[in-house]
Amino acid sequence: MMVVFPIALLGLLGLGLGGVSLAFILGGSRLRAFTALSTVALAAGVWTALVGGVGYQAGLRASQSAVAQMDPGQRVRLLAEGEHESTVALGFGLGVGGLCAALGAAAFALGISRATHA
Amino acid sequence: MLESLARLFEEGGPPMYFLLALGALGLAATVGAGLFALLWKARRVALGVAVGLVALGLLILAVGFLGQAWGLRQMNAALAQVNPEDVAIIQMVGSAEARAPVILALLLCQPPLVTGIALVGLGWLRLKAPAAEPSPPAFD
Numbered sequence: 263m264m265v266v267f268p269i270a271l272l273g274l275l276g277l278g279l280g281g282v283s284l285a286f287i288l289g290g291s292r293l294r295a296f297t298a299l300s301t302v303a304l305a306a307g308v309w310t311a312l313v314g315g316v317g318y319q320a321g322l323r324a325s326q327s328a329v330a331q332m333d334p335g336q337r338v339r340l341l342a343e344g345e346h347e348s349t350v351a352l353g354f355g356l357g358v359g360g361l362c363a364a365l366g367a368a369a370f371a372l373g374i375s376r377a378t379h380a
Numbered sequence: 381m382l383e384s385l386a387r388l389f390e391e392g393g394p395p396m397y398f399l400l401a402l403g404a405l406g407l408a409a410t411v412g413a414g415l416f417a418l419l420w421k422a423r424r425v426a427l428g429v430a431v432g433l434v435a436l437g438l439l440i441l442a443v444g445f446l447g448q449a450w451g452l453r454q455m456n457a458a459l460a461q462v463n464p465e466d467v468a469i470i471q472m473v474g475s476a477e478a479r480a481p482v483i484l485a486l487l488l489c490q491p492p493l494v495t496g497i498a499l500v501g502l503g504w505l506r507l508k509a510p511a512a513e514p515s516p517p518a519f520d
Contacts, residue, residue, distance in 0.1 A: 297501065
């Protein structure tokens, strides 16, 4: 669950940059500069998803290592809990990161298209 | 922190050395390419360097997943020779240890991959707008 905070921070950064880039590109001002900035939003989205991936893998590894030393009755329940929490981290990272990356990619594509035809 | 990283490295086995070498290369390339892209005036080369950084990040990620597959294969080979009562525990510990290369790869691929994607935009910004192609001569 520790990864939720960096994911949220990176996600806010990516969404902010992507939104501003898209708004300026749609407005038609400083087209080339904001097209370049949209790749930073795309990078922030990829970064967010990678952090979510680290949280998922590290969470699963920790729960698998921990439950191996417990009695079989508790093992299944705790493993399921660990898997659920890790999947939440992955889902949050992929969801927020995917949103940022999609926004950044859309802004980049639109910016290139408009800059080429300007 | 360092202790858990050392434990992670120990559990991952031989693929970790390869990953560490690639990660060091990735960090050096990130710093070098970042400076190159910011200071160098060769525009097309800067864009190529950015794409190269992205490729290096993806390579590190791929090596991590290959390391996990290798670890799982080793574990499955070992399972055939153990007491059937211990199979569940060994499977759990083995698959936990096999995740070590993926975790390291996910950490090490971040600098080149993220910097590379961001630098693609900077490289594109520095490219000159393409000149309009001359219209072909008219034939009578």
